[in-house]
Amino acid sequence: MTDLTLFIANKNYSSWSLRPWMALTGCGIPFDEKLVRFDFSAGNPAIKAISPSGQVPVLQHGAVKVWESVAIIEYVAELFPEAGLWPTDSRDRALARSISLEMACGFRALRNACPMNMRRPVKAIALPDGVMDNVRRIETIWKECLDRSGGPFLFKSFSAADAMFAPVVNRFTTFNLTQDRTALAYMETIRRHPAWIAWVNAALAEPWVIPEDELPEEVEDAYRQVASIAGN
Missing domain, CATH: 3.40.30.10 (Glutaredoxin)
Structure with missing residues (x-):
């Protein structure tokens, strides 16, 4: 305990x-x-x-x-x-909190059209207005953070910001929402993380x-x- x-x-x-x-x-x-x-x-x-x-x-x-x-x-x-839940650098920490709260409060079109479901087969669907705008904004966030930090996580080392965007990895994958190379590489980094693997295995069971x-x-x-x- x-x-x-x-x-x-x-x-x-x-x-x-x-x-x-x-x-x-x-x-x-x-x-x-x-x-x-x-x-x-x-x-x-x-x-x-x-x-x-x-x-x-x-x-x-x-x-x-x-x-x-x-x-x-x-x-x-x-x-x-x-x-290390948040980055040690104050500027990075401010950015990490900003994008985490943007994730928590925004992206409604993506949330409603593409719910997280670890069992769902990979299959594209007809997307309502606003979903791809959400996707492009997330791609931009990821690219800017990875360019700034050098990767492999948004702020170099794994942090709460990566966890806040983790459900998006499932959404992007199962609904085939991105072909952006930076996004795909980052998604693979998350999918290799032991915490992600443990969650998915438990979800499938x-x-x-x-x-x-x-x-x-x-x-x-x-x-x-x-x-x-x-x-x-």
């Missing part, structure tokens, strides 16, 4: 859960994991006892509860300043399947809503 417990939803679908999980795991920060199963068929008001917002991820540290991915990462970065035709219209927000709890 550790002092930190991270409540997450299904690893196959929950992009919001992946972000702090990969940030903490990738930076070697110990925590206990509690999976709160996403299930459309039944609600669970008990989730309010875990999460003030009724959503995941949530980090519990004693009596302290922190929700929302960036807030969790910021809190843990204060607890473990040596772990999950027994829960949600057919795409049962997903609500606001897919990204829906994945953050939690229902019945599976103890683990």
